[in-house]
Amino acid sequence: MTHEAPSPDLEVGLMTVTTLRPGASPIATNTKTPVLDVVVPVYNEEVDLGPCVRRLHAEMARSFPYPFRITIADNASTDGTAAVARELVEELPEVVVVHLEQKGRGRALHQVWLGSDAPVLAYMDVDLSTDLAALPPLIAPLISGHSDIAIGSRLARGARVVRGPKREFISRCYNLLLRGTLATRFSDAQCGFKAIRADVAKRLLPHVVDTGWFFDTELLVLGERAGLRIHEVPVDWVDDPDSRVDIVSTAMADLRGVARLGRALATGGLPIAELRQALGRAPLESATPGVPTGLLRQLVRFAAIGVTSTLAYLLLFLLLRGGLGAQGANLVSLLVTAIANTAANRRFTFGVRGRDGAGRHQFEGLIVFGLGLALTSGSLALLHSSTDPGQVAEVAAVVGANLIATVLRFLLLRNWVFRPRTAAIPLENES
Template sequence: MTGVAGDPAVSVVLPAYNEEATLEDTVEATLSTLAEFLPDGDFEVMVAEDGCTDHTPQIADRLAARDERVRHVHSEERLGRGGALERAFEAADGDVLVYFDTDLATDMSHLEELVEAVRSGEYDLATGSRWMPGREADRPAKRGVPSRGFNLLVRGLLGSDVRDHQCGFKAISREAFSTLADDVEDDHWFWDTELLVRAQRQGLRVKEFPVAWEPKGDTKVDLVRDVLGMGSQLGRLWWQLSVRPRITPRVSFGAGLLLVAIAVALMSTYIDFGEVVREMRRADPRLLAVATVLYALSWPIRGYRYGDILHELGFHERLGFLTGAVFISQTGNLVLPARGGDAVRAYIVKMRRSIPYPSGFASLAAERVFDLLTLAGLSGVVLVGYAASGRLGEVIVAISGGHPAGRTAAFVAMGVGLVAIAAVLGLVFSARSDANRIRTLVSRVSSDSYGRVVADVLERFVGDLQRVGGDPAAFSRVGATSVVIWAIDVLVALLVLVALGVRLEPVTLIAVCFFAVSVGNLAKVLPISPGGIGLYEGAFTALVVGLTPIGVSTALGAAVLDHALKNVVTLVGGVVSMLALNVSLTTAVEETADMSETDALRE
């Protein structure tokens, strides 16, 4: 930081990224305009230079050396527009913090009104507006239409009273900025909007006034910045302010139970649950106990497989910790909507073992890919076996006929299986080519720095996946472990059927169990209900009934017992693991939700 200032009342910050062509004129215009209504020594102009790659830093240094009212706040790395503003505001001396875009698109005749609105103490925050009645900006359609659409979304979703959230012409008091700074999470283009919305939510006094504005230079809609970046931030803020405060753990659990209750109510229209309960009661408790122990033994194998995946990414952890992390994440998936437990595992390995979020999510993605590939492969092998034996028609009838719930689940499973196979093939071919084309693809739709940051994260994510899929030995090892894990899952279902007194030819029973368990687990991949309760039972029952002489009551009883037994083991293991690792599921969920997007991007 160069240049020296006195103790000014007003600090004007000019966010600058590669502004060598306009910066000097902008600084001179700002100084002369401020001098028209403020005493000398009552203001400073700060150039918030944000990791520029042109001659902007040198120009800013020269201006600061020439005029003590000018300061240069330099950043070696790209902080983003919001990040650069926050850094400069924290370093500023003034009680009134002002910023506007360096292209001076807003007429500088409005600067006094902007400053005095806050300096007078009448308002905490002031912003210019291009869309207020009587002074609407004459903007080209490619600028005006997206801007109006965005502002309508912000007003509708977030309840803002401001008409123009993105006008780069704002002032805020030091006290108000201190109040809001820790809450504003975005570091880039959405920063303005979040500042205004949070100010209104906290009851701060906001003034919006019309300004004369003229577009400078050319612009274009940037897909990553404007659609993915701004859109995701809008959704994130809406969730934080409007939805999450209403979703307590009790509400979340209740919603999951409600979904299950609805599914049960629909199923009860064509299933005699009294008969199902009677079937379940006559199950052999000794075989159920064996099935429970067998399923519990599969969890260290899951931990070993997860450790194998992390090992390929350069992280080495103990089996006990990894098994506990898997237990906790799967417990989260049972009680949280939308497979929220997966994000919890990424949080655990980050907080407990400093594994970066991109690598944590990549390891989870790799695990899911192997799971889906194994399940699709197992069901495919059985399907080929049925076709070779001339019984393919029975499979078609089982999937297309029968109960609506089972039919829906079976079709969902087929879709998930096809997607899984496509994803694995893409991963394998990508890994073999050693080419990561993410940056090229992102650059085709985005020239903004936000797009470059997104490309950095995606490159790391895809690169981590390629490291697992690109090593033949690791691929084979993880694949073999996955087969063992799901073979145990199938064996548990087989023991449950035998415990209910089912007597079939061993080959038929094994084939049906492999097919039913594989399709059932593929069906529950969609996060429709916590733990896939309902989808799994529907697919399992439809296939068992369609491919064997087993009745609906027995098949559904087996599906319910099989799923319940596995969920109980998961819950018990999850609770024990949370105690052993000192992890609170609710705290992990809250802190995972609080994790800002930029935290992940900075990893």
């Protein structure tokens, strides 16, 4: 199979990522084996399948300079999709079809990706909502060795998206939920435009449970926790008005997936340490010595320190209330206990020892303290603006505000102040 010379877009992409990551492990491209295998999962798409695959094939033949394959993953279609797929296989030599007996995008990707001989694997939705001009920059960092996973993002800066307000709202809320519950850093989990290196996929896929739409999120969370490099490409994306995705059932399935994944991460049910070792990534403990990775243990220790801090705060507040007034007593009591709370959580909850970073941790802890001060002072100010409260009402107000501040304090301490800073690990052939 012959191809034209490399397109300028891909050449620029390869040169750029190579400059960013000198010495990375590039994928061999001087081979007759397909360098890229693009999977198109379909279910009852007899109308759209033909135009989609022909358009995709024409674009790849024009802009992709290496051997490629397009795999149609027929998810147990009951219409004429299988017949259309067979016609495409006869018409286009780079197209193959895989028939599955059960539905599920995740199930299709799992089976096809693990069975592929291409070093780079990708998938895209059959409606081609994503502009195919984003394909070269999606693939280039994987070929060069700069990244392990690449995702199209409709929420990254530079993306241009045309879709209704309901879908936009749901998408943004879902990704905010992932950031708040699973501490993710990627911007768009569900865009149907992703790629992964095959060697990485073979390590991750056996641990990905979901067979439906949550497959993408689970793969990305697992990859991120395993220390993989995830490259994001802003995409031009136009919503398909004829999309058959059931938003309500998909959203409920995603929420169940988030809860399941959160429990597995909290209880150590996922083999993150083993994955990091298998993928050649540093153990989390080595990034910040002594930092425990278990959420459950951190919660227990944080709660114990929180109870002690709250009792100390209340004692100081009551002792200082007469001389400094409610706001003054709140300020001093919260400041003293915040400093002690940060030091105790640094040592016992997050296991950070030594003086390295202590100043930064206390400074960031004081910023978190400012949030608690705003909540408690605001509650007192609101209380005094509406009535002339007694001491019991004041204590009830500051305790309630402190409970809210405590939850926010834990999230900020875990995901910001004491978040492990994983150092970059050089690849085997790097000097």
